[in-house]
Amino acid sequence: MKILWKLKYINVYYIVMVNQLLVTLVNSVLGTGKQTARGNMAYTCPHCNHHKPKLEINFTENKEGNNPWHCWVCDKKGKSILQLLRKAGASQDKITEAKTYVKDVTYTTKEKVVNVLKLPSEYMRLDQSDNNSIIKRHALAYLKRRDISMTDISKYNIGYCEEGLYKNMIILPTYDKDGSINYYTARSFEKDAFVKYRNPQVSRDIIPNEHFINWNLPIILCEGLFDAMAIKRNAIPLLGKNIQSNLMKKIVTSVVDKIYIALDRDAIKQALKFCEKLMAEGKEVYLVDLQDKDPSEMGFKNFTKLIQKTVPLTYYNLMEQKLSI
Ligand SMILES: [Zn+2]
Structure with missing residues (x-):
């Protein structure tokens, strides 16, 4: 029993020590922080530079192993202290030291950003009667030949482009379970198209x-x-x-x-x-x-x-x- 109790004590002591080292490190970059009522630390925000210490950092790792932070003024938030240190212009030495205390989640966040996809800016809907250009009529005729109904066009948000990289192409977007766009395919409706399909450079x-x-x-x-x-x-x-x-x-x-x-x-x-x-x-x-x-x-x-x-x-x-x- 005694040994177990001691081990637990050492473990808690270790966490407190790492925490203290991390606080000291963050203090050296963002300026000395103030303890908050919630047991977090508050600093001057490097994003909005508000004169009061309104950026709150949670130094106790949450269940996912992250240290969430949030600025109550500009509403910037994140999961990793590393992100924050980089934003505040911390030296490479300090970043390297911080990496020994906290998990680096910055890169997984970055990957997600790359995957944010938008329809081509020239995309136009096909289920609205706002324009009746000859190009639009060609697009609709192509879809009709492929047995795609007006209901399908609305259901799948099928559009087309008259200009740009996807000129004279049908745009077929796809969506994820929450209805956010996750891909699109462009198919030419020209008779002898040089490029039949064109896909965006995303996963x-x-x-x-x-x-x-x-x-x-x-x-x-x-x-x-x-x-x-x-x-x-x-x-x-x-x-x-x-x-x-x-x-x-x-x-x-x-x-x-x-x-x-x-x-x-x-x-x-x-x-x-x-x-x-x-x-x-x-x-x-x-x-x-x-x-x-x-x-x-x-x-x-x-x-x-x-x-x-x-x-x-x-x-x-x-x-x-x-x-x-
Ligand atoms: Zn801020």
Whole structure:
């Protein structure tokens, strides 16, 4: 008992000591702080330089292992003391010393910032009658040929551009579960376009249009956004032939138990690999035989019929299919 008590005491002592060293270090950069009623420390804010010490730092790590700080005047806030020290112009030596006391979360925050995506500035909606330019009529005619209805155009926020990098292209945005844009694809509607598709330079490791997905129902994995629109219900476009890691993680950890895979025949190798992985995770997998027609060419009715005919894949089928490629 005595030893345990001593160990606990040493541990607490160690935390207090690290804390004290960190406070001393921050004091040397931001000026000596004042103890607050909440047991935090208050400093002059390096963002707004308000004359009163209104920047509060929590020196006791929270559950996530961060030290949150917040300025009550300019409302700047963050999770890492390192961020704050960098902003205040601390020397590299001090940053290095601080890194031995606190976790460096600055970089994960930065990655998130890079992923903030906006539609091209030239993006225009297609479901409003504000302009009736010839370019817009071409865009609408293209979508009509692909069997995309006005309802789809509104539902998916499909737009187009008359100028800029995406000139004469349809813009197909996708959104995350909270309805924030997470990707878009641009498809030319010119007859003999030199560049057919153009994609933004952001990560594709997203779940496209998750706000439309009901994870309690079977899901259908297809290749492109036009396919997902043709399938209408619970279809997730892969924006290619691969299941990206975030989507795979989501499928594996969600309650969804039936998964239809509707990929081109030329992607059969990848498709079988995904089937095997998902079956190993205990999911019921249906490999839809598209017979050289993708869902957007086939249309909703024919695709639905095909899905109803498809039976769950067994390990025996899987092996047979693998041997036949
Ligand atoms: Zn401030």
